[in-house]
Amino acid sequence: MFKELFPYECAGSVFEIDYRKLYKKGIRGIIFDIDNTLVHHGDDSTPEIDRLFRDIHDAGLKTLLLTNNDEERVERFIKNIDTLYICDAEKPQPEGYRKALKKLKLKKSQAVCVGDQIFTDILGANRAGIPSILVKYIMLPGETKIGKRRYAEKLILWYYRHTRYAHRLGDIIMRGGSSNAVE
Numbered sequence: 001m002f003k004e005l006f007p008y009e010c011a012g013s014v015f016e017i018d019y020r021k022l023y024k025k026g027i028r029g030i031i032f033d034i035d036n037t038l039v040h041h042g043d044d045s046t047p048e049i050d051r052l053f054r055d056i057h058d059a060g061l062k063t064l065l066l067t068n069n070d071e072e073r074v075e076r077f078i079k080n081i082d083t084l085y086i087c088d089a090e091k092p093q094p095e096g097y098r099k100a101l102k103k104l105k106l107k108k109s110q111a112v113c114v115g116d117q118i119f120t121d122i123l124g125a126n127r128a129g130i131p132s133i134l135v136k137y138i139m140l141p142g143e144t145k146i147g148k149r150r151y152a153e154k155l156i157l158w159y160y161r162h163t164r165y166a167h168r169l170g171d172i173i174m175r176g177g178s179s180n181a182v183e
């Protein structure tokens with residue numbers, strides 16, 4: 001039950017993922033969601049995110065931004081980032097993910113999707129057969145209200161943690177493990 005909604009791993013943020021370990025496991029490309037995964041919804045990139053992309057590229061991995069948002073949003077985001085992208089991706093439909101693999105010139109087993117939403121990012125990745133990492137969605141300081149979908153996600157994650165589907169990528173989380181990374 002819920003298998004299509006289960007990520008391979010959970011992380012507190014994109015900074016907790018050990019991209020070099022992913023490389024050692026044969027991963028050659030990371031497909032990122034943007035909004036609430038890399039920055040708060042609609043925000044420009046930050047120097048930390050720009051640096052993260054440079055580090056990932058230095059580790060030998062390609063990157064692709066896969067977003068349901070439009071081109072204007074992506075163009076604004078990638079001012080200092082050299083990356084492939086696909087906008088208007090219609091996640092969780094699997095077509096965008098397949099196009100992403102084509103652009104990256106990778107097989108589905110060589111890529112990992114990273115996103116903050118189970119019902120779009122993770123569901124789509126599973127439909128396309130690509131491993132995925134769910135990160136804790138970015139909230140602004142003082143922001144407390146979450147939508148109904150987020151409550152459903154919490155329930156699914158509680159169930160997920162008790163299954164054999166957790167930690168399917170092995171030990172790829174930095175800073176003290178992942179078991180409490182996404183609440």
Ligand SMILES: [Mg+2]
Pocket residue numbers: 033034035036037115116117
């Ligand atoms: Mg998102």
